[in-house]
Amino acid sequence: MIRRIAGFVALLLVCTVGVADRAAGAPQRGQAAKLAPAELVERHLQTARAGALQVRSQAAGRLLTLGDVARDRLLELFAGDLDALAEQGQETVEILGRFEDPRLRDLAWSALGDLDFPWRPAALRGLAREGTAADGDRFLAGLRDPLAAVRAAAVTGIEAVAQHDPSIADRARPSLRAALADEDDRVRRAAAFALDTFGDADALYWPLADLERDDRWFELENGRAARYDALRQMATRLGDTAGYRPEKDPDDPENRTAWTVLEQRIRERAARAAGVELDAYEPPQLPPVARPAAPMPPPIAGIEVRSCRRGEFFLALGSDDTLRIGLGNPAVFQLAPGRAAQLAALLGSGYAAVGDERDFGEPGCDLEVYRVAPESPTRPSHLRLLKGPAPIPGLRPDALTPFIEALRHDLVGTAGPEVAERFTAALQAVGGPIAPD
Amino acid sequence: MVKRNLRFAAALVAFAPLFSAAGGPAHAWSTARGVPSSLDASEEIIEVDLHQLTSIAWEPGDEVPEEIQRLNGRRVVLRGFMHASVAGDQRKFPMVTEACQCTASLMPSHFVEVDLGPTARTGPRTGQFEVVGRLEIGAVEEDGLVVSLYRLKGRFY
Numbered sequence: 001m002i003r004r005i006a007g008f009v010a011l012l013l014v015c016t017v018g019v020a021d022r023a024a025g026a027p028q029r030g031q032a033a034k035l036a037p038a039e040l041v042e043r044h045l046q047t048a049r050a051g052a053l054q055v056r057s058q059a060a061g062r063l064l065t066l067g068d069v070a071r072d073r074l075l076e077l078f079a080g081d082l083d084a085l086a087e088q089g090q091e092t093v094e095i096l097g098r099f100e101d102p103r104l105r106d107l108a109w110s111a112l113g114d115l116d117f118p119w120r121p122a123a124l125r126g127l128a129r130e131g132t133a134a135d136g137d138r139f140l141a142g143l144r145d146p147l148a149a150v151r152a153a154a155v156t157g158i159e160a161v162a163q164h165d166p167s168i169a170d171r172a173r174p175s176l177r178a179a180l181a182d183e184d185d186r187v188r189r190a191a192a193f194a195l196d197t198f199g200d201a202d203a204l205y206w207p208l209a210d211l212e213r214d215d216r217w218f219e220l221e222n223g224r225a226a227r228y229d230a231l232r233q234m235a236t237r238l239g240d241t242a243g244y245r246p247e248k249d250p251d252d253p254e255n256r257t258a259w260t261v262l263e264q265r266i267r268e269r270a271a272r273a274a275g276v277e278l279d280a281y282e283p284p285q286l287p288p289v290a291r292p293a294a295p296m297p298p299p300i301a302g303i304e305v306r307s308c309r310r311g312e313f314f315l316a317l318g319s320d321d322t323l324r325i326g327l328g329n330p331a332v333f334q335l336a337p338g339r340a341a342q343l344a345a346l347l348g349s350g351y352a353a354v355g356d357e358r359d360f361g362e363p364g365c366d367l368e369v370y371r372v373a374p375e376s377p378t379r380p381s382h383l384r385l386l387k388g389p390a391p392i393p394g395l396r397p398d399a400l401t402p403f404i405e406a407l408r409h410d411l412v413g414t415a416g417p418e419v420a421e422r423f424t425a426a427l428q429a430v431g432g433p434i435a436p437d
Numbered sequence: 438m439v440k441r442n443l444r445f446a447a448a449l450v451a452f453a454p455l456f457s458a459a460g461g462p463a464h465a466w467s468t469a470r471g472v473p474s475s476l477d478a479s480e481e482i483i484e485v486d487l488h489q490l491t492s493i494a495w496e497p498g499d500e501v502p503e504e505i506q507r508l509n510g511r512r513v514v515l516r517g518f519m520h521a522s523v524a525g526d527q528r529k530f531p532m533v534t535e536a537c538q539c540t541a542s543l544m545p546s547h548f549v550e551v552d553l554g555p556t557a558r559t560g561p562r563t564g565q566f567e568v569v570g571r572l573e574i575g576a577v578e579e580d581g582l583v584v585s586l587y588r589l590k591g592r593f594y
Contacts, residue, residue: 054547225535229492363523
């Protein structure tokens, strides 16, 4: 009998807990409307910090709709405490600048001013959405930032400021023209479209050149991504896509025809803007970095470093003994005969020393990926170090050091010590100190 | 909001030719490697460029462009990467055009949620791969937040 009662009580408990669990797990839609604003703020802050990746931005956006209650809580939690703000994550950082509150905007500016703050691009993106006339010089300074994502956001900010202060167009023009030679294609495209907005229609030749790109970095289809992004933005300015299809090869006959139509539209627009006859108009000369890359032998090894604090590096070793730096049309440096194979062998030895393990660390905003030409169709050619903003001691296997040291040596001798130093800083920000050889 | 909707409408108009019936966003898939045994051989499998799905200008509350919506329910093959956030063995994972979207937030329109089915699991994958299966399009919400816009029930190919 006692056993039966105990069984019944246990069953009751299980059912009760089950219902409670479901209620706790699914309170949201029904209960959200019943929560007090202060409770909603806490809930959205929690989701923005630790919810599924794809909902964090939406949750942070909900804070904006809660107005003063959210503003006051954000100030209470994060004013003067960038460490706490960093832990809250980039989605919340991104909305600070969108509050029409000078204290929160100042907080975002101070986050941007701290080179060790991990979410600087997000801080400036938010500020750029609501750029005010007073922010003009700060956005201009952002064009010189070491992080490409910050430079791109700065361009957006300048366009926003121009809504209130049209004079910024002339002040920004030289810097924006310089940004057309930026090593990062997102910055070049942002600058090109901003210049077009400011009347320099010739800048549309830059995204037009992106439509001819078909470059890859190992398996990353950067040329294809550039075609999509360039076309999407060009179409809104030139009326339509003229039938260009970014999923197809740029040399596809239909794409060549569409490209010609788009070029003609840009030529007419640029000639008008420049006040010259169409026949007399000379299209601009694009810098090498903005031109489609010539065909190159495939890479045999490479390293990709993405640090949320120190920026991105893409280095590849070509089978033609070249060291290639960057995406798209990379800077190419000739190495001594046989050197690329030597470096690839060093990396291969590093792989062999670490055994079958290929992923180290935990997913986050920092990434260090090594690539060698596939060892076999079934064996991964990647070795990844992953981490968030916090350091992970000993993340990089020591076995990779000989390859890194040799690569750094060649970088100094080719691209120069400044590039090698930036590369080293990015590496150290992700995988930690480079162990002595 | 009005401004945003106008921008969206303008983008739709501008991109209409991109998804026109002549060619469309998808192509009949080369069957050189044959139709996977789990799929009906009589049903056409079309190759869809993942960039086309993920490059639309979309925010929660927006409609998906009609030309993309037409792919809803179709059997497709997609090529892409597993998002770098995936850890451990998973039944579902976000498929993206680039594994590391390190400097921007992941939005529902930026990935296809691949569901391998109740018994299958996968760990993190680094290189590019293909999946084949049925594509489902439309915002799915949990707690009033959109958790996915594109879903594919299928398997690695």
